[in-house]
Amino acid sequence: MRWLHTSLLYSCVLAVDYTHDWPLYRAAFGSCNKQDKPQPLWPVIGAAAPQLWLWTGDARRNANYSVREGRRRRRRVGTTTTSASTTRARVAELAARRRAYVELFDDAARRRERAEERRGVYGSRRFGPPGRRATVLLLDTRSFRDDYLLPSWNVGSWCFGIPVLGRLAPLAAAALRLVSGLLDLPRRADFGGDVLGEAQWAWLERELLDARDSSFVVVASSVQVLTSNPTFESWAHFPKAKRRLLALLYATNASGVALLSGDVHHAEVAAPAPGPVCGDVVEVTSSGLTHAMSTSAVTKLLFPPLLRYFHAHRSEPGAYYADPNFGRLDFDWEARTMTVSARDGDGAAVLAAEVRSCRARPPAAPRRPGGEL
Numbered sequence: 001m002r003w004l005h006t007s008l009l010y011s012c013v014l015a016v017d018y019t020h021d022w023p024l025y026r027a028a029f030g031s032c033n034k035q036d037k038p039q040p041l042w043p044v045i046g047a048a049a050p051q052l053w054l055w056t057g058d059a060r061r062n063a064n065y066s067v068r069e070g071r072r073r074r075r076r077v078g079t080t081t082t083s084a085s086t087t088r089a090r091v092a093e094l095a096a097r098r099r100a101y102v103e104l105f106d107d108a109a110r111r112r113e114r115a116e117e118r119r120g121v122y123g124s125r126r127f128g129p130p131g132r133r134a135t136v137l138l139l140d141t142r143s144f145r146d147d148y149l150l151p152s153w154n155v156g157s158w159c160f161g162i163p164v165l166g167r168l169a170p171l172a173a174a175a176l177r178l179v180s181g182l183l184d185l186p187r188r189a190d191f192g193g194d195v196l197g198e199a200q201w202a203w204l205e206r207e208l209l210d211a212r213d214s215s216f217v218v219v220a221s222s223v224q225v226l227t228s229n230p231t232f233e234s235w236a237h238f239p240k241a242k243r244r245l246l247a248l249l250y251a252t253n254a255s256g257v258a259l260l261s262g263d264v265h266h267a268e269v270a271a272p273a274p275g276p277v278c279g280d281v282v283e284v285t286s287s288g289l290t291h292a293m294s295t296s297a298v299t300k301l302l303f304p305p306l307l308r309y310f311h312a313h314r315s316e317p318g319a320y321y322a323d324p325n326f327g328r329l330d331f332d333w334e335a336r337t338m339t340v341s342a343r344d345g346d347g348a349a350v351l352a353a354e355v356r357s358c359r360a361r362p363p364a365a366p367r368r369p370g371g372e373l
Helices: 006-013 041-047 067-077 091-102 108-118 152-159 165-182 198-213 239-251 297-309
Strands: 018-020 026-030 052-055 123-127 134-138 216-222 257-261 267-273 281-285 326-332 337-343 349-356
Touching: 026 041, 041 326, 052 134, 108 198, 134 198, 165 297, 198 239, 257 337, 257 349, 267 337, 267 349, 281 337, 281 349
Parallel strands: 018 123, 026 052, 134 216, 216 257, 257 281
Antiparallel strands: 026 326, 123 134, 267 281, 326 337, 337 349
16 A cells, blocks of 8 residues: 655654654545454555544454554554544543553554653644645643533543443443433533543644644544534534634634544534634544444434434534444645545545635745746
8 A cells, every 4th residue: 555655654653742844735634443353444445545543542452462463554544643532531540541551552652651641642734835834733632621510531440341231331431421412411410521631622722822823623523523513523512612612713713614523433524613714613523443333233223313313513414424434634725725525435535625724825935037946
């Protein structure tokens, strides 16, 4: 499988706030990858020749999966960083989860140092010169997140690894979140739970201010931000944090904002959240790479009705895709647009959203005598 720039694979895995002088034209992203399942999408992703791969949640799903095999696959497919934690451990085991995550990469020592310094795996990258610059921000929505108002996540951690109960735990957790959402408990209780933690909020504000010369800002959140569906983990269960995130994007006048998310085992495009100054905020979800709602008899039966019922965040009730999928970002620097799409097993776009930059194209450099720049 061919990938552009061998050095790119190593420069992106760190995600520790670097700037690259070459512009992005194509990137890809995805989530929910079980290493013990068939991996049919990677040849399709490789054929599209993305310059950058972004994990947007659940990059490592098997607790017994060998680090050596993970590294071998990463070199083959050019994976980079993830915005979600990598094991289903208890909150007290966050440090162990960070170590498990960084051990997936050949540069684990350097990555471990930064992750321990920040107590999380968030980071940023900037690509291209001014006028063709894109900023990619990867949030850590696990390490600092408070418990849910109804602690649904703990159901999974308590039952993880227990036969039968371990398999049913995600459904029990989803049921608790559904009840909480239907009763509107977070809003009624004036729930102040946070997602990022103050250190990461301060970092995010600095990064967004520094990104004011970027034509596009891509924010990978792992869990959904704009969804109206309470069944899944999302920022909607933390309403104050969600409002804070959107307010920060608006206050910093971020241009051409696309939120990327995963985790939910289907793909969808959220209706844009109108921005007061610099355009709408668009969210595209892609999930999963090896399994999705259509690949499980239980989720295929239970979840489509829920997706159709909770559709306020989508432009059309049926605008979702339940088969395995991946996401792609295509930048057109002449038209000043970024197209974010979810793609099927053949690489065809099944859902898409266009994001337009509000940054003006920089003036052309004056020509020297003789027509040379």
